[in-house]
Amino acid sequence: MDAHIWKVQYKFLRRLHPKKNWHWISKRYFKPDKTGQSNNNWILTDPITNNQLKKVSWIPIKRHVLIKYDYSPFNKNLKDYFEKRDIKEFDRNNVAYRQKLAKKQKYICSLCSKSIADRAEGLEIHHKIPRIKGGSNEYKNLELVHISCHLEYHKVFPARADILNKSQLGSVKKYIKRKKIIGLI
Known part of the structure; x- marks a missing residue:
């Protein structure tokens, strides 16, 4: 999923700045992770507010726990x-x-x-x-x-x-x- 999001980001930024080279775009929009969750230096960052796009791989998986077979909410x-x-x-x-x-x-x-x-x-x-x-x-x-x-x-x-x-x-x-x-x- 992160790879797909990366491709979409790349296309969007190229379309947003058609006359700028990739070095300029990457310097402006990609910064190191400020949350400490990753050592990744390529996190999409808003140049004005410094908000960063979270990676899907950072979100923990939470499993749904089934109700035990003999348990009833009416008990x-x-x-x-x-x-x-x-x-x-x-x-x-x-x-x-x-x-x-x-x-x-x-x-x-x-x-x-x-x-x-x-x-x-x-x-x-x-x-x-x-x-x-x-x-x-x-x-x-x-x-x-x-x-x-x-x-x-x-x-x-x-x-x-x-x-x-x-x-x-x-x-x-x-x-x-x-x-x-x-x-x-």
């Missing part, structure tokens, strides 16, 4: 096994900032106290203090919640409303949990 004794599996899957399929938020919350939705790693529902990022009220995009002000929980929360307390105190927040969480148990959201 309550194996709940921990399937939660660990879901967490691994969540970490593999999400970007770093979502992983960091999920780990901070112990993979639990802060509004309904259910798992956010089970992929049963989409997730959104909720600002504890709304940005309109002076909240920031820092990790300490963010939490990962289910879409339905987020919609229900803002249905009861719009972002432009006053900031909630702890007792109001607790009552909203109980309200959302009750609706989720009943199946209304």
